[in-house]
Amino acid sequence: MKIVSTIAELKAATAEARKQNKIVGLVPTMGALHKGHLSLVNKACSECQFVVVSIFVNPTQFNNPEDLRTYPRTLEADTRLLADNTNADVVFAPTVEEVYPEPDTRQFSFGPLAEVMEGKYRPGHFNGVAQIVSKLFMFVEPDKAFFGEKDFQQLAIIRQMVKDLAMNIEIIPCPIVREDDGLAVSSRNTLLTDEFRAVAPFIQETLRKSVEKMSTMTPQETIEWVCRKINNYGNLEVEYYSIVDGLTLQDIESWDDTDYVVGCITVYAGKVRLIDNITYKY
Ligand code: PAF
Numbered sequence: 148m149k150i151v152s153t154i155a156e157l158k159a160a161t162a163e164a165r166k167q168n169k170i171v172g173l174v175p176t177m178g179a180l181h182k183g184h185l186s187l188v189n190k191a192c193s194e195c196q197f198v199v200v201s202i203f204v205n206p207t208q209f210n211n212p213e214d215l216r217t218y219p220r221t222l223e224a225d226t227r228l229l230a231d232n233t234n235a236d237v238v239f240a241p242t243v244e245e246v247y248p249e250p251d252t253r254q255f256s257f258g259p260l261a262e263v264m265e266g267k268y269r270p271g272h273f274n275g276v277a278q279i280v281s282k283l284f285m286f287v288e289p290d291k292a293f294f295g296e297k298d299f300q301q302l303a304i305i306r307q308m309v310k311d312l313a314m315n316i317e318i319i320p321c322p323i324v325r326e327d328d329g330l331a332v333s334s335r336n337t338l339l340t341d342e343f344r345a346v347a348p349f350i351q352e353t354l355r356k357s358v359e360k361m362s363t364m365t366p367q368e369t370i371e372w373v374c375r376k377i378n379n380y381g382n383l384e385v386e387y388y389s390i391v392d393g394l395t396l397q398d399i400e401s402w403d404d405t406d407y408v409v410g411c412i413t414v415y416a417g418k419v420r421l422i423d424n425i426t427y428k429y
Contacts (some may be wrong), residue, residue: 148228150238152288157199158237161287164197164236173289174235175280177365178202179219179334180228187293188233191320199287200229202240206252208275214420219332219334239286251278257307261398264389264411265300265422273304280305284314291317295324297331299411299424303396323423325351331423343416345380350414353377354425357410361427366390366399369410377414386413386420390427402428 151157164171174187192196192364202225205304209215222240222261229235236291247256266273284292294302306318324332329351330344339347360369366377374385393398393407402408408427 148226148236149241150226152239152241153245154241156284157237160237161197161199162285165205165288166394168198170291171195171199171287171289173283173287174198174200174293175283175292175294176202177204177218177334178225178240179221179337180225180336181324181332181336183297183332185228185232185294186228186324187295187321187352188235190319191291191293192234194290194319195289197237198233198235199239199289200233200235201283201287202226202238203279205246205275205279206243207247207278208272210269210271217338218393219337220332239283246279246282251282253278253280253281255308257304260300260303260307263391263396263398264387265413267387268413273301276301276304277308281308281312283310284316287317291319293319293321295322296320297323297333297422297424299409300396303394329355331421333421335419335421338419339416342381343383343419346383347416347421349383350355350377350412350421350423351425353380354410354412354423358425358427361402362405366402366408373410377412382417386411386415393419393429410424 172191174191203216255274259275328348330348357373370388373388377383377385390410392405393409411424414421
């Protein structure tokens, strides 16, 4: 596994792979790798003959400077984990100056898709995600790119970006990986205090139970039920819970509004912001 930090080295490595007609896969990450990332990389390795993993804490997608400052950075452990557990070919770990030699002034517009949920609570976040992911796509020119379904809205935004820019890249969604107690695996879990780590699995437990409420409650009543349950448990604090059409990400009023219904939640466990989701109908 080769570790490179410049775009020139990255391009040289991918050009060589393409010369050999290899299918090139990209797994973009912000590092602090865990078993969720490993599952993305291993899926990429099973579908592609040449896999690039990028590790870059992208400053333009953080709307909270404290979140950017405290985001875990563990490059050495990350590369060891990848070398020991995957067949990734290249790790691209650039500096901020390499990626943004000048400030990125591009403005992406995703319409209603980006105006709800994370887009509403983290202004500018998806513009930053689109800036970095579009750059990575231009650097690597992958045939396929792999993203986790935990960031459900991000996946929808990236699909839209690829469509808008007519990029010839297949976006592969990968299922959420969970700890044994149900907590969605996340780099932020390492920041949880013991007290909050103990109660955090209640988020997924409540979402799962809420599926049983579909026959007796409206989506709005289900939202209220979920928020009440979680807010009354171990100092957890729901930022938002939305039950949406899985394609448009717009709120639904009735379970019959669409065939694809997903619930997306953000919960504060102390200072740590956790996100998760559940599919009600697909
Ligand atoms: O999901 C993430 O880790 C990041 O948003 C991504 C896609 C790597 C872009 O920085």
